[in-house]
Amino acid sequence: MLPPMTATAPALTRTAVNLPALGMAAAATVALAAALRAPLAATVAGFVVFGALHNVLELRYVLGRFAQVLTGRFLGVLVGLVTIIALCRLLALPRTEILVGYALLAAASLWCLKHRPLLLAAAIVLLAVAAAGSLAWPAHHFVVFTHLHNIVPLFFVWEWSRSPAVRAVCVGWVLVIPAALLAGAADSLIRVDGPVKFSPAATPLLDGQMAARLLAVFAFLQTMHYVVWVWLLPRYAPSATRRFEERVPALTGWRAWALGAIAACALALILLADYSTGRGVYASLATYHAYLEFPVLLALVFTLRKGQQS
Template sequence: MKASLLFVAAAGAALAVALRAPLATVVLGLIAFGVLHNVLELRYVTGRFAPVLNGRFLAVLLGLISAIVLCRIAAMFIGQPARYAEILVGYAVLAAGCAYALRGWRLGVAGAVLTLATAVSLAWPGYHFVVLAHLHNVVPLFFLWEWASSMGPSARRWFRWTQVAWVLVVPLLIMLGFADPLLGDVRETTVAAFAGSPERIMAVSSPPEAGLAVGARFLVVFAFLQTMHYFVWVWFLPRHAPDAARAFEARAPWLRGWRAWALGGLLGGALSVLFVIDYASGRALYSAFASYHAYLEFPVLLAMLVAVGSQPVFRKTAPRGQQPAAVST
């Protein structure tokens, strides 16, 4: 129950700042916590799900995601062709995850779905990247759902429904317009003078030609979910999932303890200088190297979903007390 109340309080605070100053929340939150949450999320995912992210499969994923990093850097110079290339390689990451986790007719169905989805994304790339941005902020729901598997039945039920509420219900109410009377100015002049055109920043989270009213709702949703995303990875899981950190440290002892935090802080501090000099370039560079933590999530999520109600796809026991490596339902 304590964990549920903690999330209620955090969601209330995140919603308040997202409603009153959505542009500042997105820009300043990224500068303050963007790099650090990358490091800590990678530590959790590669530690907790080491049986999945291992060996040849991990090497394949790192190779594909490195290609995405190059695509995002190239997009700074050649634009749309590099974005199309990222879409293709992104679906290759999903295909690799399907090949790892699925067999038989399920793999065939997944291949057909991915082929169709690739065609849709190539036809409407602007929508593809907006969906990807919001989907990344929704991902904590799955990791928190899995984390709660070791709770007692009552506490687990309350915790999981709390996650559903802030990840899905609150954004839905915002998109339906229930929070419109509370919205602040999405064209905050102070932030815009530093970070550039509000429309350009809003374009990351809003569908093309969404219009100011709808675009403002998308921006508020993005600001709220991004803030909660940082809360999960920078505050909650580092304190409540120590076994994942220990499993990661067994694989990377040079990043034991405070060193991971120091690495995130130093890299974040260095990148913040570029943010101040040229926010657009800083965000583009951040986005490129953030591909590792963003795209590694998807094969793990697929493995988690396949494990629900079926045979475990995790090949070894991950160090988490006495809990099995597969998802417990």
């Protein structure tokens, strides 16, 4: 059983509690307008400006906030598996990536449920069934994975904040607004502003109006995903940063931001030279922050005790 987490964020005053909620609500309003009228421009511009930076800041938060989860031999196993996934993306081996991705989930399940054999057995069976489906329909797998990655911040914000306002706003932008868009509530406002190949949400599985809805949903969720990792948690969860800096002194203070900015500039240069190559390089490096989220989520569900979030 994982030891209880220590409080890693100070108690917030009534005024401070509302600032994150108001900020996210304002950001969601702007993000929704951009996603409806120019989804591809919002997707590409956000990716170029914030893609690399949010990778660095998310890893900083997760490695700081959940230091007792991502540590020791377990962290070594996860990093090794994610490195294989990164290589699979560079070499365009999607089915191998799927297999290794499920192996990572199996390793995380074993770590979280090693003292709960019935739950572990159920988890392994579920993963085996899901893996079979993913291998049978790999295009579906990556579309679903891409969209799931954008809603993961809901769980991290929920774990971090006790504020009903913050949680309500997060549920609104993660679940309610995307559901309304997919149901067609804003069809008259959606405008596809370029070739769908420039969006990670592009899929041969759907076309017509549903494809346009998915593009808008992805642009909206990606923008809000960046808001969480680049503004909300760096601003309002400084204790996670402090814990990370204790682990990695070389990236204290402004250095993490500088690393993200340098990576963003390098990525922009590659994208300008060859957009497809830039996307491939980014997708490979982004596996570290994307795949490390899921073992942490499993730990949150199965091992972290109630009442230990700050």
